[in-house]
Amino acid sequence: MTADTSVTVDGDRFRDRFDAFNEIGATEAGGVNRPALSDANKQARDRLVEWFREAGLDVRVDAMGNIFGRREGRDPDAATVLFGSHVDSQYNGGRYDGVVGVLGALEVVEALNDAGVETDRPIEIVAWSNEEGVRFQPDMLGSGVYAAEFDLEYAYGREDDEGRTFGEELERIGYRGDAPCEPGDLHCYFELHVEQGPFLEREGVPVAAVEGVYGFAWLNVTFEGQANHAGPTPMTMRRDAFVGAADVTKAVRELTATEGTDLVGTVGSVDVWPNAINVIPERVEFTVDLRSYDNATVAAAVERVRNEVAWAAEREGLDHEVEEIMRIDADPFDEGCIETVVEAAEDAGCEYTRLVSGAGHDANYLNTVTPTSMIFVPSVDGVSHRESEFTEWDDVVAGTEVLLRAVRKRAEG
Amino acid sequence: MTADTSVTVDGDRFRDRFDAFNEIGATEAGGVNRPALSDANKQARDRLVEWFREAGLDVRVDAMGNIFGRREGRDPDAATVLFGSHVDSQYNGGRYDGVVGVLGALEVVEALNDAGVETDRPIEIVAWSNEEGVRFQPDMLGSGVYAAEFDLEYAYGREDDEGRTFGEELERIGYRGDAPCEPGDLHCYFELHVEQGPFLEREGVPVAAVEGVYGFAWLNVTFEGQANHAGPTPMTMRRDAFVGAADVTKAVRELTATEGTDLVGTVGSVDVWPNAINVIPERVEFTVDLRSYDNATVAAAVERVRNEVAWAAEREGLDHEVEEIMRIDADPFDEGCIETVVEAAEDAGCEYTRLVSGAGHDANYLNTVTPTSMIFVPSVDGVSHRESEFTEWDDVVAGTEVLLRAVRKRAEG
Numbered sequence: 001m002t003a004d005t006s007v008t009v010d011g012d013r014f015r016d017r018f019d020a021f022n023e024i025g026a027t028e029a030g031g032v033n034r035p036a037l038s039d040a041n042k043q044a045r046d047r048l049v050e051w052f053r054e055a056g057l058d059v060r061v062d063a064m065g066n067i068f069g070r071r072e073g074r075d076p077d078a079a080t081v082l083f084g085s086h087v088d089s090q091y092n093g094g095r096y097d098g099v100v101g102v103l104g105a106l107e108v109v110e111a112l113n114d115a116g117v118e119t120d121r122p123i124e125i126v127a128w129s130n131e132e133g134v135r136f137q138p139d140m141l142g143s144g145v146y147a148a149e150f151d152l153e154y155a156y157g158r159e160d161d162e163g164r165t166f167g168e169e170l171e172r173i174g175y176r177g178d179a180p181c182e183p184g185d186l187h188c189y190f191e192l193h194v195e196q197g198p199f200l201e202r203e204g205v206p207v208a209a210v211e212g213v214y215g216f217a218w219l220n221v222t223f224e225g226q227a228n229h230a231g232p233t234p235m236t237m238r239r240d241a242f243v244g245a246a247d248v249t250k251a252v253r254e255l256t257a258t259e260g261t262d263l264v265g266t267v268g269s270v271d272v273w274p275n276a277i278n279v280i281p282e283r284v285e286f287t288v289d290l291r292s293y294d295n296a297t298v299a300a301a302v303e304r305v306r307n308e309v310a311w312a313a314e315r316e317g318l319d320h321e322v323e324e325i326m327r328i329d330a331d332p333f334d335e336g337c338i339e340t341v342v343e344a345a346e347d348a349g350c351e352y353t354r355l356v357s358g359a360g361h362d363a364n365y366l367n368t369v370t371p372t373s374m375i376f377v378p379s380v381d382g383v384s385h386r387e388s389e390f391t392e393w394d395d396v397v398a399g400t401e402v403l404l405r406a407v408r409k410r411a412e413g
Numbered sequence: 414m415t416a417d418t419s420v421t422v423d424g425d426r427f428r429d430r431f432d433a434f435n436e437i438g439a440t441e442a443g444g445v446n447r448p449a450l451s452d453a454n455k456q457a458r459d460r461l462v463e464w465f466r467e468a469g470l471d472v473r474v475d476a477m478g479n480i481f482g483r484r485e486g487r488d489p490d491a492a493t494v495l496f497g498s499h500v501d502s503q504y505n506g507g508r509y510d511g512v513v514g515v516l517g518a519l520e521v522v523e524a525l526n527d528a529g530v531e532t533d534r535p536i537e538i539v540a541w542s543n544e545e546g547v548r549f550q551p552d553m554l555g556s557g558v559y560a561a562e563f564d565l566e567y568a569y570g571r572e573d574d575e576g577r578t579f580g581e582e583l584e585r586i587g588y589r590g591d592a593p594c595e596p597g598d599l600h601c602y603f604e605l606h607v608e609q610g611p612f613l614e615r616e617g618v619p620v621a622a623v624e625g626v627y628g629f630a631w632l633n634v635t636f637e638g639q640a641n642h643a644g645p646t647p648m649t650m651r652r653d654a655f656v657g658a659a660d661v662t663k664a665v666r667e668l669t670a671t672e673g674t675d676l677v678g679t680v681g682s683v684d685v686w687p688n689a690i691n692v693i694p695e696r697v698e699f700t701v702d703l704r705s706y707d708n709a710t711v712a713a714a715v716e717r718v719r720n721e722v723a724w725a726a727e728r729e730g731l732d733h734e735v736e737e738i739m740r741i742d743a744d745p746f747d748e749g750c751i752e753t754v755v756e757a758a759e760d761a762g763c764e765y766t767r768l769v770s771g772a773g774h775d776a777n778y779l780n781t782v783t784p785t786s787m788i789f790v791p792s793v794d795g796v797s798h799r800e801s802e803f804t805e806w807d808d809v810v811a812g813t814e815v816l817l818r819a820v821r822k823r824a825e826g
Contacts, residue, residue, distance in 0.1 A: 195645065196642050196644075196645050197642070197644075197645025197646055197647070198645075198646065198647070198650055199645075199647075214644055216644065218690055218691075226796075227798070227799065228795060228796065228797070229609050229610070229771065229772050229797060229798065230677065230679035230681055230702045230704070230771075231609075231610075231627055231629065231677065231702075231704050231770070231771030231772040231773070232608065232609050232610025232611075232612075232770065232771030232772050232795065233610055233611070233677070233771070233795055234610070234611070234612075234677065235666075235669045235670065235677055235678075237611055237795065240679070242662060242680055242681075242683060243662060243663075243666055243680075245659070246658070246659040246660075246662035246663050246680075247659075247663070249655060249656060249659035250656075250659050250660070250663060253648075253653075253656055256648045257648065264643065264644065264646070264647065264648055265648075266643035266653070266691070266692075266693055267655055267656075267659075267694075268643055268655075268685075268688070268689055268690045268691060268692050268693065268694060269685065269688045269689055269690050270655060270683060270685045270688065270694075271688075272681075272682065272683045275681070275682045275683065275684075276681055276682055277631055277681045277682050277700040277702055278631075278679070278681060278702050279679075279681050279798075280679055280681065281680075281681060281683075287690040289643045289644075289690055289691050291643070291644050357644070357645060358642065358643075358644030358645030358646070359642050359644040359645050360644070382641055382645065382646055382650065383639075383641065384641070384642060385640070385642065385692070386640065
């Protein structure tokens with residue numbers, strides 16, 4: 001274990017690089033528009049590769065377009081410490097989501113270079129392809145193939161709204177690499193990321209060691225009633241599918257207010273037919289997103305929502321269907337890696353807390369192939385996926401100091 | 414007043430004509446697809462004109478494509494008794510809506526011809542253009558121009574979804590007539606129509622004298638909250654625009670359950686942004702349709718909904734806006750014409766009731782230019798605007814017998 005406290009990141013250099021990088025695909029409202037495999041995403045990738053090389057890294061692009069920058073250690077046979085995030089964005093998204101983790105990783109390398117630190121293990125920084133999943137679904141596709149959650153042909157065949165495939169577009173921008181998309185000999189994985197929630201800002205703490213990620217269930221609910229004229233149809237004879245949807249939405253909100261659970265629930269997508277001002281809704285399809293760090297809580301909530309749907313259907317005389325389209329268990333990160341982040345924060349003299357993430361990350365897939373944890377920095381107002389996304393620069397630097405120390409603890413041990 | 418009870422309609426002839434007419438634009442599921450100014454609507458018009466001429470009527474097409482068939486009376490200077498309905502349909506609509514009133518009017522003329530009855534006043538039957546308003550908005554455009562609610566240029570400029578105007582399409586199908594679109598010297602107007610609601614079937618009564626039409630208000634409500642990730646955003650920090658919409662939908666339903674009012678209320682159209690499974694809804698726009706035969710009840714309901722919107726916004730921390738996009742007063746028909754329908758039903762030995770219509774009709778515009786009433790026949794299950802729309806033929810015939818007698822009472826008096 002190294003107690004060398006003189007190695008620190010250069011916040012100004014990092015800031016200049018961050019600002020320059022975010023000129024690529026910049027939007028007028030202060031965000032960036034760099035969806036996966038777009039021209040702006042290609043420019044961002046080109047810039048990364050250029051900077052990786054300038055930092056002396058050995059650049060490798062794999063078959064999914066994941067970009068790796070490798071810095072060898074003293075022991076050529078040692079397993080690799082991997083860290084990074086992603087640089088694709090939402091459509092008109094924010095400047096911090098993903099970018100902080102990739103450019104933060106590069107700043108860690110620069111700091112090691114400046115100080116002439118040689119690590120025992122090799123270290124690699126990574127930018128994963130298609131984390132956001134806004135252009136090609138599902139999200140986290142690059143890390144998903146890497147962790148063998150999806151196979152390569154499946155990923156290549158994913159289509160955007162214009163029918164262009166991931167494979168074609170990857171080829172078009174020149175990032176279908178030769179390296180195999182699979183973990184080599186990994187020691188562990190760290191990811192620095194913005195929280196995308198309000199906890200850290202509310203607590204006034206700059207850094208969190210992330211203990212794991214909420215599990216969740218996604219339900220598609222359909223109600224079918226009868227479309228009739230909104231004038232002559234008496235209230236007592238209505239079979240209004242949207243009244244059913246309103247009932248269930250209220251029930252989801254009440255369910256999450258149950259004391260003693262961390263359950264969150266959202267009705268996010270709602271489609272109504274025929275969707276006319278003077279016609280009683282015949283059909284409504286809507287989604288329910290239920291999350292908790294406790295799998296039993298999610299399971300109980302799913303059962304409760306199924307019951308609420310059945311009760312609403314009975315009250316209103318509706319046909320109903322509930323389809324569970326996804327169920328992901330809670331994902332606790334590696335205790336050792338969490339502890340490393342905690343010690344790194346203490347070494348950096350940085351106030352920290354422990355946190356469970358409500359959102360999924362590439363780290364979830366990495367956690368299936370190597371010990372993993374994450375470092376969160378605050379999101380002002382909890383906002384993400386929007387141009388107004390913002391993190392105080394001091395907090396970004398604090399998180400990067402912690403990342404630097406965590407990587408050193410694992411690479412020099 | 415004539416007490417000649419030997420003149421009756423021929424239900425079988427009417428039925429043959431009804432079935433033949435509904436082969437035009439017939440759908441596989443037993444409905445018709447004859448939206449305004451479509452090729453099928455042109456064929457239906459051609460057939461009508463042919464039948465009008467065969468019945469000895471003097472056919473006139475006005476500048477809006479409204480088709481009139483005139484039968485002169487003994488007194489060439491007397492004001493005209495007008496009666497009819499429309500033959501345009503919803504997209505994949507039913508066979509009865511409108512058609513019963515136009516072909517029923519033709520059957521009345523045939524019955525008078527068969528019996529050699531000459532009336533004092535001229536009588537005219539009419540098929541109004543674009544009653545449904547599914548292809549060109551607003552609905553009831555032909556009768557609306559006739560009653561000077563809209564001007565001709567406005568009507569000609571209405572566009573369908575493909576950008577084709579009403580004027581161009583009217584020209585294309587050859588129904589932009591030379592006659593001016595305006596009331597001549599009218600004595601009164603009657604319209605036979607399916608109820609489009611469940612009252613008559615529920616009461617087991619074949620015919621209603623329609624006393625008037627509900628007034629209504631249409632509101633557009635917008636809630637704006639904050640789009641955030643459905644995972645990391647705690648329930649207590651959410652500003653979920655769809656929860657607001659669900660609150661107001663439930664409140665509208667409860668409001669209509671207030672004792673002692675005939676109020677009906679519907680949330681029919683709902684649009685959600687960004688409408689993604691894992692994002693808290695930022696913006697919801699929805700409509701509220703409120704109807705009663707009592708204008709004060711509609712006014713009070715509008716105020717209550719405005720309050721419910723404000724309270725929901727306060728609870729959830731939303732911005733809100735309520736726009737009243739239409740308010741139409743209740744439209745009581747002419748007492749004399751209602752009484753004529755009642756007497757006609759009694760003369761026909763037909764059980765009847767009095768009813769207020771929840772839906773609007775061409776008769777509403779006619780009521781602004783001449784004394785008006787309507788005759789309703791039952792809609793099975795209250796269904797209309799769908800291929801399954803159905804009325805027992807005996808009820809159609811009963812309604813037509815009443816129409817025949819009402820017309821004679823006014824034309825021979």
